[in-house]
Amino acid sequence: GELYAGDAGEKLADLLRGLVAASAPLSFAAIEWPDVMEALIAPETVKPAQGTDRNIAIWGALEARLQHVDTLVIGGLNEGVWPRKPESDRFMSRLMKTGIDLEPPERRIGLAAHDFQMAMGARKVLLARSARAGDAPAVPSRWLQRLLTFIGNDQATALRRRGDELLAWARALDTGPKRDFAPRPQPKPPLPVRPGHFSVTEIETLRRDPYAIYARRILGLMPLDPLIRDPGAAERGTLFHAILHLFSSEVADPRAPDALAGLIAAGRACFAEAVLPADVEAVWWPRFEKLAANIIEWERTRADAVVQRHAEERAGKTVIGQSGVTLSGYADRVDLLAGGMADILDYKTGSSPSKAQAHTLLAPQLALEGALLRRGAFKDLGMREPSQLAFIRLKPNGEVFEESILEHNRQPRTAADLAEEAWARLEKLLIHYADPATGYLSRALPFREGETDGDYDHLARVLEWSAGGDAGDEGGEA
Known part of the structure; x- marks a missing residue:
């Protein structure tokens, strides 16, 4: 009985049930079975149940x-x-x-x-x-x-x-001295240690969860990667970005007959460098092959208007208005057009941020890249006007489509207009944080209501202060 006790015992029992139910014959000599079992058990992991007492069960x-x-x-x-x-x-x-x-x-x-x-x-x-x-x-x-x-x-x-004794224990929990919940953290570090530079990818975090900026940039606390973790959505996005970057730098014209072969070759090179687990690659590679043909088709629909394609273009440090803070970043893709303007494109393998979030500047990365382009921050491109700001959605089913952020709810805007509004809002936000009385509020504007899986939510004791009713103040200075 002890052998099958606890979470590890349940995992072992499930493994043995699977062997018994296996349709394939398992015929090994008796002397080989210890090694066979060791090999079968080696990749298995035991994840203890969270939030429950192992000694208590609620049954029907x-x-x-x-x-x-x-x-x-x-x-x-x-x-x-x-x-x-x-x-x-x-x-x-x-x-x-x-x-x-x-x-x-x-x-x-x-x-x-x-x-x-x-x-x-x-x-x-x-x-x-x-x-x-x-x-x-x-x-x-x-x-x-x-x-x-x-x-x-x-x-x-x-x-x-006998029951009164148990009731007395239960009532004692309610009659004990009142203890206040932990206050919602809003640290106010001195101005000299506050960040004087941001990347475009950090601005959304500064608006939504300023405490995360405080923990990462001021305290220097970096989240640790799990000891055992298969590559996930973030790694897939990074891999596909690398493939498209390599393709854009090596294939000058997507209309060339060998363009698809060039994209597949770039994919093979990046997959080989990534050294993915075999089971992950078995899923991701067919998904990329589906995408490849549609990527080339999308590239060809816009090739006539594009003079030159630039991938992973870097924008140097640029001072943001009167704040004294600088901004820099990378654009996934900048296409120079025949008329002298440029399209800024951002590859997305997931669904966030949404078009609405980008249009309303809750996710201002694309718009800020447009503002940097207008100020000549992309050294190799010069000072240019943005024509289009768009996400390139790479869907799991192989679909590829361009999603402009310039129109939402029938409210069209020009790229320059949206870029300048994002720049003005950012300047105002940074001046706000230049006040010593302004603190870095935890979860000022959360991504999703009730979500508490941010890198620094545990440090900010989110579950405690939100249970005390402080969550209703979310929104802060954002």
């Missing part, structure tokens, strides 16, 4: 009937809860059911009584019920009433006395 009536425990708590012993009231069928009346020999509603009460009787056979049983149901006193279950009547007042009083 059927589960409780089939298992044995040291102490069993039978809750809900109110009439109408256990047993439930017989409910009339909206489709068939009682008479109709009797005519075709269907079970009457009362049979469920009999089954519930059987479950109750089986549960009462545990070594130690706690019988619990609520004294009130809504605004009215609750009626004890018929089984509880019969039990107390049968044993008499003296025995019933002794049972209640």
